[in-house]
Amino acid sequence: MAEPGEGSDGAERRHEPVMVAEVLEYLGTARTVIDMTVGAGGHAEALLDAGVERVIGVDRDPDALRMATERLSGRFGDRFRPVAGAFSEVAHDVVGAGEGDGVLFDLGVSSMQLDEAGRGFGYRGDGPLDMRMDPTGGPTAADLVNDLPEEELADLIFRYGEERQSRRVARAIVRARGRGRIETTGELAGIVAGALGRRPGRAHPARRTFQALRIAVNREIEELTTSLPWAASVLAPGGRVVVLAYHSLEDREVKRFFRDAEDLRALTKRPLVASEDEVERNPRSRGAKLRAAEKVDPGLPHFPAGSAGRNEP
């Protein structure tokens, strides 16, 4: 995935979908796919073009959902159905148990969200320190940065950003907020850079802190862990769930879930990654990990991916 702030030159750019061929390989023959993260509708469009009869597209970002609807409704009519909301909240209403035959999660944020300074995801531009995918409610990144006790802030930056110097970052934030509320992405990026220093050729020092805040603001890990069991439950036997994850915390959850769910069989022994060509064409595909699993009848024996040469794509 593009790092927050990458390409934040203000240009309106459409999100380029990641690993489309691989997604189609697993979901292209489904009849109904629930796209839990429809974004700009790139994967949804490819699925509909490939002959999937119906795509239900969920997104908690009203701007993204509007963009997907504009892109898809004209071409595909009621084969595309947009649904607004966080997937953990709305999923239960979109299809009943055993009725789906494909579920797609393309996690994280879109290029449009990252590139628009006003959304507050990026550390390179300057905008309000917001980071909510759904800007209509809930605490912002500024609320966390200004209100959390130092130790909690350090833990959050360590857990979700995997930032080894989280205590130093939290200390610098708390010192800075003693001089007044931290309200913008530029201020926060400057505070973190001041605490950690900048090294030429290395990623921006605020990258991990911004990732941590974004995950916390949007409760991304909780969203995923509550929704994977739902995905397994709506699939009929033979139905598939595909997840594209962009950082190790998410991928670890997916791997664990696919391994432990009794009614799923992993189709990918190891996660698939984008080809070199794709990474060159679309840098945000760097680091993407795709895992797929298939619903099995829990009454029948099944074999994990890679055993007896089964089911490697």
Ligand SMILES: C[S@@+](CC[C@H](N)C(=O)[O-])C[C@H]1O[C@@H](n2cnc3c(N)ncnc32)[C@H](O)[C@@H]1O
């Ligand atoms: C990486 S983008 C998806 C891009 C999309 N696959 C495409 O081809 O355009 C992720 C999208 O998922 C949405 N999203 C992330 N977590 C969500 C959640 N828990 N519930 C609903 N939407 C979510 C974000 O708002 C964002 O628009």
